[in-house]
Amino acid sequence: MEVKVTNENNKTCIKISGRLDTTTAPQFQEVIKPLMEGEKADIEIDCSEMDYTSSLGLRSFLMLQKSVNAKGGSLVLTGMQPNVREVFDITGFSQIIKIQ
């Protein structure tokens, strides 16, 4: 898995490539940790090259959404692949995280 973080016009853009699984979820958690600890943030996560997520990956997305809601920022996931989208749908995460 690869995670790239860039800042554009006060928006934090994250691109995840590869598999978000037991091995790599802790790495993603490290990337989002400063965002959760920092001030209000607008975050866009490009999921177009994310092939897979396990429940550990979902856990990170939920933690990030909780943090964003608490601070009044925004979080949007874009370009999600159908298989991954199904995982978000089954777990109800499509209802609590904005997916475009």
Next chain:
Amino acid sequence: MLIRFEPITERCAEIVEQLMSATEMPQDDELLFRIRLCVEEAVENIVSYAYKRGDGWLEAETERIDGSLVVTLRDAGTPFNPLDIPDPDITLSAEERQIGGLGIFLCKQMMDSVRYEYKDGCNALSMSIRIETNN
């Protein structure tokens, strides 16, 4: 195929990879996605929680039975039926949702059946998914 792993601490990824390379696995990418996810969730639970005192073993069996793939995971850890974990309430808001508890729920939703039994001092979790459509 039957494989025994011992020790298992911090070997989740390796165990999943070995299981996914079993000859019984289907070719279809969508099925493989589902199977990988459920195998990973189940193996991760065993690796992380089955043995409270030190390390132990995990036995993984893959079979094709009547057009279905059956993956059975056995361990000699603390007796624990993961099917007893209540399903998460997926209608709650982000604030109300609890972190975690999604792994076994995903297995139940994505496989055709998930069964648990405690037999001969071992936990045994069997997950089955139809992989052949022509019979």
